[in-house]
Amino acid sequence: MKAEKLKGHLDLLLLSVLSRGPGHGYEVITRLKLRSDGAFALPEGTVYPALHRLESAGLLASSWDVVAGRRRRIYHLTLAGEAALAEQAAQWQEFSGSMARVLGASLARALAASTTAVPGHAPAAGLAGGAA
């Protein structure tokens, strides 16, 4: 997924990742990649300004600890962060549900067309002519 598209949802993703337990920056990025099966790969540096912004907003708090011989800044969700996560997740749920309902029929046709299309040939009738 394009990093630009992801940026708009980065706060929600970070809050969600940290809701599973505290973690340092590198750990947060690793969890994000694992949980998205590698789809959410963005320049890793962009996570730090987002983490700092969330901390300034009081949604995250951080403390320093030594992990595997290195000083780490460990982030965890605050109560305000939990509330913000719940609110943003509900908004996302509503938005994605609406999108799915709008796209439903055409999405099914596009998926069907992409599975039947043969490289070098005209696309299937579902996409070209619009017949069901």
Next chain:
Amino acid sequence: MTREADVPGDLIEDYLDRLLVSLSGSPRQVRHTLAEVEAHLRDAEAEGIAAGLPQETAQVQALERIGPVHAVTGRPALLTRPSAALLRRLTLTAALVGGAGFVAIGGAGLVGRLLQALKGNLFMTTPFPPGTYTRADCARWLAGDPATRSCVTAMLADHAFDYLLQAAACGLMGLAGLAAYLVLRQRWNDRATMTALPAGTAEGLGAILAAIAAVACLGRVFDLETVQRGVGVGQPLSLGIAAAVAAAAFALALWRRLRAARLRTT
């Protein structure tokens, strides 16, 4: 994994150097961000080495993954370029020197007002020679000073008032310039900007310019004293005094700045 902090040719060290001069915020925020980004990069490097990559390749991969410095600072790339930092520093220098210069002219107005009260308008301004002004000019000056019937007296009062008014306007512009300087300095308080010019550049420039202005104005005072026997001395004298005070203030600030810089390096 432990490493020497300063390894020649270490790409991660080079990246952290660039990051350090691009970060804004308090010293603590800068230290913390630098520490967590270094831990991140060393983790990524260790991961690459564990996967069988040579160290340099592992570092390149770690740096590609973290992205450019402006991704970490969260500021546009343009604002983290050295040229942009220099531009910001020059703007701050111009605002400080210009603002202080205009405030000094405002101060000259106050000195001029004092001199006017003590020595009169003839000390402040030189009258136009006879024949160089019209009756209409006279009427206008007399209208501004109904207490007098002399055109020359009214002209002197008008010119002295103009000088004080212009000095006051300059003083207000200077205060606006200094306010802009304070706001911008708070906004651009990052290392790249603050180190784009040598310490004390603004103070040194201000001291030199103010000293030149003081010498020029006081030289004019000497000239008027000898040639015109003191007529019109007030303006250059007030400007010369204000410029000399500004030069002394800038010189003091320069001395303090250089002393602080010296203490930091020892």
